[in-house]
Amino acid sequence: MSTIRQRIEERLNLLESMLTAQKHITNPDDVLETIASVSKFYSVLSEEQREFVQAARWATDSRNVWKLESA
Numbered sequence: 001m002s003t004i005r006q007r008i009e010e011r012l013n014l015l016e017s018m019l020t021a022q023k024h025i026t027n028p029d030d031v032l033e034t035i036a037s038v039s040k041f042y043s044v045l046s047e048e049q050r051e052f053v054q055a056a057r058w059a060t061d062s063r064n065v066w067k068l069e070s071a
Helices: 004-020 028-039 047-062
Strands: none
Touching: 004 028, 004 047, 028 047
16 A cells, blocks of 8 residues: 555656656646646645646646756
């Protein structure tokens, strides 16, 4: 049985893979559904996770290409 934290991580990983595949441009409804499935746990997300969800929402709303920046 998976814990809530494991399920959150799985959903965040799914969201990241969707963004990397530019699904937020080609299929925004599915991405918004995934964002919603993570957002309901907003109070237990780390600051970094919250920022990621916000960035994902922004990219989806604005239909901007998702690019990972090199460190």
